Amino acid sequence: MKFITVRDLRTSPAKIWKELPEEQEMVITNNGKPIALLTPIGDSNLEETLSSIRQARAMNAVKLMQQISLKKGNDKMSIDEIEEEIRKARQESR
Structure with missing residues (x-):
């Protein structure tokens, strides 16, 4: 490169x-x-190339969110704690 x-x-x-x-x-x-x-890129692969780049960016974003979540200890949350967090987030977005 x-x-x-x-x-x-x-x-x-x-x-x-x-x-x-x-x-x-x-x-x-x-x-x-x-x-x-x-x-x-060319006309024939423009959409495919853009799609691949967008997919790679999304995968990197998910990986970063997972790393942040692990650092915060969220991997040890119970189902009830997860559901409570979802409920709070939904209330805040209203």
Whole structure:
């Protein structure tokens, strides 16, 4: 995987677009931190690619929620405690 800076993207876009199909993925960085991912797509795989990215984001969000839940000790809650939490959340959302 190739890393490129925002500056590289601004100053040499033609070179980057030319390399992208071969590289398959390029990470754009700003001040040394990753901020975006470039990946080649076409009309034929646009929806499939977007769907895959969205699914991966959702899976990462679930994984993060599970980790936070474990840190809080929620894995030791009884069914009654879980149902009480659900009831409270539903009342608050009304």
